[in-house]
Amino acid sequence: MRLTASHLAARRSGRRIxxxxxxxxxxxxxxxxxxxxxxxxxTLLSLLAGRLKPDAGTITVEDVGEATLPECLHVVGHRDGxxxxxxxxxxxxxxxxxxxxxTLSPRAALEELGLGHALKLxxxxxxxxxxxxxxxARLLVCRRPLWLLDxxxxxxxxxxxxxxxxxxxxxxxxxxxxxxxxxxxxxLEGTRELNIGEAAAPRAATSPLTxxxxxxxx
Amino acid sequence: xxxxxxxxxxxDLLLAARVGGSGALxxxxxxxIVSIVPFALGPDLNLLSRIGPSILWLAAVLAxxxxxxxxxxxxxxxxxxxxxxxxxxxMEAVVLAKVLAHWLTTGLPxxxxxxxxxxxxxxxxxxxxxxxxxxxxxxxxxxxxGAVGAxxxxxxxxxxxxxxxxxxPLMIPTLIFGVSASQAASGGTVPxxxxxxxxxxxxxxAAVIGTxxxxxxxxxxx
Numbered sequence: 001m002r003l004t005a006s007h008l009a010a011r012r013s014g015r016r017i018x019x020x021x022x023x024x025x026x027x028x029x030x031x032x033x034x035x036x037x038x039x040x041x042x043t044l045l046s047l048l049a050g051r052l053k054p055d056a057g058t059i060t061v062e063d064v065g066e067a068t069l070p071e072c073l074h075v076v077g078h079r080d081g082x083x084x085x086x087x088x089x090x091x092x093x094x095x096x097x098x099x100x101x102x103t104l105s106p107r108a109a110l111e112e113l114g115l116g117h118a119l120k121l122x123x124x125x126x127x128x129x130x131x132x133x134x135x136x137a138r139l140l141v142c143r144r145p146l147w148l149l150d151x152x153x154x155x156x157x158x159x160x161x162x163x164x165x166x167x168x169x170x171x172x173x174x175x176x177x178x179x180x181x182x183x184x185x186x187x188l189e190g191t192r193e194l195n196i197g198e199a200a201a202p203r204a205a206t207s208p209l210t211x212x213x214x215x216x217x218x
Numbered sequence: 219x220x221x222x223x224x225x226x227x228x229x230d231l232l233l234a235a236r237v238g239g240s241g242a243l244x245x246x247x248x249x250x251i252v253s254i255v256p257f258a259l260g261p262d263l264n265l266l267s268r269i270g271p272s273i274l275w276l277a278a279v280l281a282x283x284x285x286x287x288x289x290x291x292x293x294x295x296x297x298x299x300x301x302x303x304x305x306x307x308x309m310e311a312v313v314l315a316k317v318l319a320h321w322l323t324t325g326l327p328x329x330x331x332x333x334x335x336x337x338x339x340x341x342x343x344x345x346x347x348x349x350x351x352x353x354x355x356x357x358x359x360x361x362x363x364g365a366v367g368a369x370x371x372x373x374x375x376x377x378x379x380x381x382x383x384x385x386x387p388l389m390i391p392t393l394i395f396g397v398s399a400s401q402a403a404s405g406g407t408v409p410x411x412x413x414x415x416x417x418x419x420x421x422x423x424a425a426v427i428g429t430x431x432x433x434x435x436x437x438x439x440x
Binding site: 051097098099100 | 221222224225226228229232233236237295296297298300301302303304305306
């Protein structure tokens with residue numbers, strides 16, 4: 001698939017977060033979204049995931065047939081989408097059945113991330129890093145071309161970060177796409193970087209736009 | 219698509235069984251209201267059996283509200299709703315699956331247990347069966363109407379009270395026809411079938427409008 005975003009702008013609670021953000025992503029390419037806290041990295045990922053509507057601009061996908069963008073992507077973010085009372089396996093089986101296009105079994109996916117022993121454990125008993133790895137295992141139980149990762153290395157130890165880098169390299173070599181919002185290097189070669197703070201000057205910081213946009217305060 | 223919906227229903231039933239929470243709690247709440255009313259009214263069996271169906275229906279309406287606030291809020295908080303946005307099914311289908319699972323764990327047990335609770339308010343056999351039947355037919359309407367409120371308040375912390383204020387007025391038609399059907403069974407000028415058919419119609423209408431409205435509210439919530 002091929003992803004094109006042109007002149008994107010986002011507004012939250014009446015404040016313009018970024019504007020005029022454009023990029024194109026072709027198969028096998030990874031995009032690292034960087035920027036200071038509050039620059040709008042997570043907002044950009046929410047726009048792509050279809051949870052927010054852009055204030056302006058368009059997002060288009062090509063070569064995906066009839067599927068819409070939210071149906072072509074995986075999201076792993078701060079809110080991990082795991083149910084604490086269910087075991088890691090039950091969570092992954094649910095994600096696989098819900099999202100479709102199954103590939104690896106939950107057991108194989110967890111073993112890939114070094115969590116094979118946690119298969120039958122309720123997610124509530126896992127640590128933050130282990131929970132994140134269960135959420136990452138979702139990337140492997142069903143095949144989707146675009147991975148949206150929000151701070152994927154948060155709470156991960158160095159070994160797991162290396163595993164994640166390996167998984168991303170593998171995904172890219174299979175013509176996948178990765179967009180990751182991060183503050184740290186992901187250990188990938190040849191990634192492009194999109195710095196939101198520079199790409200779209202945070203005008204709100206210097207000249208408040210709230211006065212020009214009172215209609216959104218409802 | 220069917221696979222995704224079955225997965226949703228199965229997960230919610232599993233969660234309800236694992237956590238225990240709202241299903242059993244709303245049943246206990248139902249029992250509490252029904253058993254507290256005779257204390258307030260006094261031991262007048264004739265009075266109790268005359269207003270018994272109304273008490274059961276009122277208790278059912280209130281018990282439905284228990285746990286309804288977490289219907290979408292829990293998924294909104296932990297990010298499961300984002301997962302469902304990415305599923306290859308419409309949001310309406312997701313809502314339908316979740317409401318069905320919720321009804322199976324709250325509304326259905328309520329209807330099944332109501333003959334037992336009817337004993338507490340001195341109902342005779344016919345009225346007991348009729349009330350259980352009307353609850354079986356009518357509680358889906360309550361759940362679907364409630365789902366709209368649950369979707370609207372999904373991103374509000376402590377939205378439970380707002381939810382009750384929003385949905386209780388919308389439950390009044392169901393309450394009216396539910397009670398009148400149960401009372402028609404124990405005599406009166408209206409045949410039992412007439413209000414029962416209207417009650418079924420209300421459930422069907424609520425299923426359509428409730429599903430569409432709740433899905434729209436969830437999409438629009440950000």
